[in-house]
Amino acid sequence: MSEQDFVVQCRGLERTYHDDGVPVHALAGVDFDVEQGDFVSLAGPSGSGKSTLLNCIGGLDRATAGSVTVGGVDLASLSSSELAELRLRRVGFVFQSYNLIPVLSARENVEFIMQLQGIAAAERHRDAMAMLESLGIGELADRRPGELSGGQQQRVAVARAIVSKPVLLLADEPSANLDSHTTAELLQLLADINRQRGMTIITATHDPAVMAFARRRIGLQDGLIVSDQRDEAAG
Amino acid sequence: MRTSVPVKVLAQLSARNLWRHRRRNVMLLGAIVLAVAFVLLANSLLRGWQAQMLDTVVANLTGHVKVLAPGYRDDPSIQRGFELPAEYQPDLPGLDGWTSRVRVPGVILSERDTRGVQLVGIDPAQELQISFLADVLLEGEFLASPADRRVLIGAALAEQLETHIGRRIVLMTQGSDGRNREAGYRIAGIYRASSESLEKVFVFTGREVLQTLLDSEAVTELSVRLVDNGQRDQARELLQRQFAEQEASTWDELEPMAASMFRFVDTAMLIWFSIMMAALAFGLVNTLVTSVMERTRELGMLRAIGMQPGVLLLQVVMESLMIVFLGVLLGIGAGMLAVYALADGIDLSQWTAGIESYYMSSVLVPVLLPYDVLRVLVLSLLFGLLASAFPAWRAVRVEPLDAMRR
Numbered sequence: 001m002s003e004q005d006f007v008v009q010c011r012g013l014e015r016t017y018h019d020d021g022v023p024v025h026a027l028a029g030v031d032f033d034v035e036q037g038d039f040v041s042l043a044g045p046s047g048s049g050k051s052t053l054l055n056c057i058g059g060l061d062r063a064t065a066g067s068v069t070v071g072g073v074d075l076a077s078l079s080s081s082e083l084a085e086l087r088l089r090r091v092g093f094v095f096q097s098y099n100l101i102p103v104l105s106a107r108e109n110v111e112f113i114m115q116l117q118g119i120a121a122a123e124r125h126r127d128a129m130a131m132l133e134s135l136g137i138g139e140l141a142d143r144r145p146g147e148l149s150g151g152q153q154q155r156v157a158v159a160r161a162i163v164s165k166p167v168l169l170l171a172d173e174p175s176a177n178l179d180s181h182t183t184a185e186l187l188q189l190l191a192d193i194n195r196q197r198g199m200t201i202i203t204a205t206h207d208p209a210v211m212a213f214a215r216r217r218i219g220l221q222d223g224l225i226v227s228d229q230r231d232e233a234a235g
Numbered sequence: 236m237r238t239s240v241p242v243k244v245l246a247q248l249s250a251r252n253l254w255r256h257r258r259r260n261v262m263l264l265g266a267i268v269l270a271v272a273f274v275l276l277a278n279s280l281l282r283g284w285q286a287q288m289l290d291t292v293v294a295n296l297t298g299h300v301k302v303l304a305p306g307y308r309d310d311p312s313i314q315r316g317f318e319l320p321a322e323y324q325p326d327l328p329g330l331d332g333w334t335s336r337v338r339v340p341g342v343i344l345s346e347r348d349t350r351g352v353q354l355v356g357i358d359p360a361q362e363l364q365i366s367f368l369a370d371v372l373l374e375g376e377f378l379a380s381p382a383d384r385r386v387l388i389g390a391a392l393a394e395q396l397e398t399h400i401g402r403r404i405v406l407m408t409q410g411s412d413g414r415n416r417e418a419g420y421r422i423a424g425i426y427r428a429s430s431e432s433l434e435k436v437f438v439f440t441g442r443e444v445l446q447t448l449l450d451s452e453a454v455t456e457l458s459v460r461l462v463d464n465g466q467r468d469q470a471r472e473l474l475q476r477q478f479a480e481q482e483a484s485t486w487d488e489l490e491p492m493a494a495s496m497f498r499f500v501d502t503a504m505l506i507w508f509s510i511m512m513a514a515l516a517f518g519l520v521n522t523l524v525t526s527v528m529e530r531t532r533e534l535g536m537l538r539a540i541g542m543q544p545g546v547l548l549l550q551v552v553m554e555s556l557m558i559v560f561l562g563v564l565l566g567i568g569a570g571m572l573a574v575y576a577l578a579d580g581i582d583l584s585q586w587t588a589g590i591e592s593y594y595m596s597s598v599l600v601p602v603l604l605p606y607d608v609l610r611v612l613v614l615s616l617l618f619g620l621l622a623s624a625f626p627a628w629r630a631v632r633v634e635p636l637d638a639m640r641r
Contacts, residue, residue, distance in 0.1 A: 060539055060636050081543060088541025095639065099536040103251035115244040116542060160540075 007168055007200045008034040008057055012066035015052050015223075026052040028223035029066070034202060034216075036167075039194045041214035042204045049223040050204040051172055057202065058091050058170045059083040071167050088116055092161030094171040098153040100145040106132060106156045107141040110163050117164060131159045135189060151182030155189065162193060169193070171203040175210055187213040245546070249554040256526065263522050264562045267615075270511045271566025275611055276573045278504050279601035280581075285500040286602050289464055289486075292493045294367040295433065296336070296355070297486045298458035299467045302478050307455060308489075313339055313411045316453030317481055325459060327473055329466040332364030335454040337445045341408035343388070343438055345396035352392065352438045354408055356445030359383070365460040367428055368439070375400040375424030383441040385423035389434025393425045400425055406438070411451040418448050504607070508614060516622040523555055523626035534630050535638020544631045551627040552620065559619030563612055571608075574601045 013030040016023050027049045034040055042050040055061035056068050059075050068075045071090055078086060087093070100109045107128050114124035132138045135155045145153050154174065161169055171190070175183040191213055194201050203210055211217050219227035253260050293299055307315035319335050337356035342349055359378040363369045368377075368387075378387060386404065388396075398404060400422050407417040420440060428434050446452060457478070461470055467485045474483040487494030527534065537547060580600035 055636060058539075084538065084541050084543050086541075087539065093540055095536070095539075097532075097639075099532070099539075099639065101248070101533065101537075103248065103255055112244065113540060115241045116540075116546070118241070 006033040006069075007036050007038075007071060008032075008202070009069040010053075010057070010066065013053070013056060013063050013068060014065040015049075015056060015061065016064045025223050027056070027063070030220075030223070030225055032218065032225060032228070034200060036200055037194070037198045038200055038216055039191070039214045040200075040202045040216045040218060041211045042202065042218050042220060043206070043211050044220035044226075046206075047222075048220040050220050052223075053220065054170050054172055054202060054204040057168075058093060059086050088113070089164070090167050092164070092166040092169040094154070094157050094161050094169065094174045096173040096176045098145070098150070098157045098177075100153055100156055100160070102145050105142050105144050106137065106148065106152075106159075109145070109156055110159045113160055113164050119164075127163055128159075131163045132156070135159050149182075150177050151179075151185060154178060154182070154186055158186070158189060158193070162197070162199060165197075165199075167200065169199050169201045171201065171205075173205055173207075174203060175205065175207050180209070183207065183209055241546070242549075245550045245553050246557075248550060249557050252526065252530075252554055253558055259522060259525075260558060263518060264558060264565070266518055267515060267559060267562025268566040268569055270515045271563050271611060271615060272569035272573060274508050274511050275567060275570025275603070275608065276577075276601070277507050278607045278611070279570075279574045279603045280599060281500050281504050281507075282602040282604055282607060283580075283600045285497055287599070288493060288497055288500075291367075291429070292486050292490050293460060294365070294370070296338070296366055296437070296458065297489055298333075298365060299461040299464060300459045300470045300474055300483060300485050301489060302457040302474050302481050302483045304455070304481050307482075311338065311340060311455070312409060313337065313449045313451045313453060313455065314413075316411075316451060316455045317478070318452065319454050319457065325457075325474070325477075327459065327461070327466075327470045329462045329470070331460040331462045332361065333457065333459045334358055334361035334365055335442070335457045336362075337442055337449065337451075337453070338455050339408050339445075339449065341406055341438070343392070343396065344405040344407065345398040345402070347397040348395055350392060350395055350435070353436050354406055354445060355437055355439050356442035357381070357439055358442050362439075365458060367433065368426065371426035371428050373424050373426050375422070377424055378439065378441055381442040382444060383423070384420060384444050385440065386420045387424045387426055387439040388422060389431075389437065390425050390427045391431045391434035392438070393422075395435070398422065406440070406448070408449065410449050411453075416448055416450070420444075508611070512615065512618040516618055519555060519559070519619065519622040520625055523551065523623060524629060526554070527551060527626045527630045531633055531638045534633045535635045538633060539635035539639060547633075548627045548631050551630045552623045555619050555623030555626070556616065559615060559622075563615040563619075566615075567608055567611065570611075571603065574603045577601050 010030050010032050013027050014025065015027040016025050030053060042053055044050050052061060056063050057070065063076065070086065073086065075083065101112060104112060110128040110131055111124045114127065129138065129141060132141050135158065137152055137155050140148060140152055148156065175186060178186060187210060190201055193199050203214065205211060215230060215232055217229045218225055304315040304317045325333050334357065339354050341352055341354040343352050358381045378385060393399065396404065403419050403421050405417055405419050407415060410416040426434065459470060459474065461467060471483045471485050487497065534547060580598035583599055
């Protein structure tokens with residue numbers, strides 16, 4: 001497999017925080033690659049470094065040492081403004097708490113990213129509605145987040161994350177605030193997006209149900225990869 | 236590809252964020268409206284005072300520009316007069332009226348008393364175009380011509396002299412040869428002016444009559460009234476060229492105390508505006524900082540999904556400007572209504588004796604200038620912009636990860 005086939009490449013990735021002057025090694029040298037179209041779960045106990053790894057890949061956090069490459073771009077070489085641009089155009093985020101904009105409707109939330117990208121009104125309106133329809137929440141387009149259930153809000157968050165067709169979708173504990181039934185629906189949605197759209201997905205999770213849906217399961221402990229398993233039948 | 240600034244969506248977000256905390260923002264809006272309305276009303280009253288001040292100074296025989304002989308201001312006598320050709324007509328842009336006068340210190344005597352006064356020889360028709368005599372309440376008759384041998388005296392002076400219309404008085408002054416001269420005159424009319432000091436000081440007679448008494452064909456001053464005070468420097472320069480051997484001066488050079496008060500009004504307006512806006516800025520900063528702190532998580536998410544710091548800054552600034560702009564517009568409307576309601580003026584007659592020295596008359600009429608409205612609008616928006624700087628800076632400093640962990 002050539003380097004171009006990897007969406008993400010991490011080499012000797014380290015991230016050290018300082019807690020009252022005491023160094024805490026959240027990542028202590030992580031090496032791994034993610035192929036185009038893969039569905040990866042980063043699993044491990046609290047403090048294992050899975051969210052830190054996800055944040056470093058998404059350009060929300062900077063590595064102390066080592067390198068992260070996303071779509072062939074070395075993130076260490078980017079300014080914070082260029083990182084924001086990368087997050088806007090190439091990476092989609094789904095957060096644990098949905099993080100929708102409360103004063104905008106579901107459709108406006110989905111359109112928001114495209115507005116930041118400068119896409120024309122007619123096109124973004126059409127794409128946003130098509131995305132909400134395809135995720136089964138088209139009839140909720142005019143409701144604001146406060147009028148939606150947790151599962152519906154998370155679907156809107158997924159629609160917002162993928163509407164502009166990023167190369168990579170990052171989901172940090174996407175099921176943390178959902179019940180088991182809604183979690184199952186969300187996972188099925190992510191699996192469909194992965195299969196039908198060929199979008200690369202990386203999740204950080206505690207949830208065994210989420211892990212079970214990923215074809216590749218990477219275990220982390222104390223900032224190091226301790227397991228890396230593949231199950232092609234998953235999802 | 237760089238992200239364009241999505242002004243429309245930022246405006247939409249700002250408007251909805253303001254609406255989200257409407258109770259708080261309506262209170263802030265009310266404070267802005269009140270402050271701007273008060274500032275505008277205060278400005279218009281100060282402008283009214285300024286206009287009265289200018290009118291009073293110009294009408295009290297000063298004019299916008301006056302030509303005097305060198306040394307007349309220190310020694311106001313007929314020896315410091317100058318010849319004015321009979322056919323002279325000033326050719327000045329924005330000329331409203333003009334006159335020449337003979338004005339010398341003198342003494343007036345009645346059967347009962349004697350007073351020191353200013354004797355003023357006038358051309359009645361021209362005088363009525365430019366001086367306070369046009370606005371006085373007159374008992375008796377006005378002077379008919381420059382050759383009218385009668386006099387006009389003020390009501391306060393008439394009271395002091397215990398004299399009446401039709402009675403004779405004697406005027407004494409120094410003639411052109413330096414000798415004292417005196418002559419008797421009959422009182423044609425008694426005038427009541429806006430100020431007692433005017434009534435006590437000025438005694439008017441025909442210009443030619445006073446020239447005869449003084450044995451001189453000279454005048455002591457040429458006074459010019461303009462349509463627009465802003466043209467006075469140009470008029471002074473033109474008159475100085477025409478009367479190269481005399482001194483042309485503007486009213487603010489002749490009346491430095493009035494001029495400094497006039498300028499003080501401009502400063503007072505700015506001070507008043509700054510105090511109100513500074514107080515308002517605290518409220519605005521406080522509200523915006525609270526709003527930013529409440530939305531830290533949301534702002535962190537916006538940064539996380541790729542909003543550039545500059546765009547985030549613009550959004551906070553836009554929120555501030557929106558509420559300030561709306562408040563200022565409503566405030567200007569309310570201020571204009573207040574000015575309209577007071578269009579007949581505020582009666583200050585209770586304090587007339589005290590306010591004369593401030594060049595005010597008994598009724599203060601507010602004057603609203605478009606320039607003042609525009610200045611309030613522009614400076615208020617500038618204050619709004621400045622007030623949003625700190626909250627916007629705090630919003631931009633939000634680190635996405637820290638914010639979303641909250």
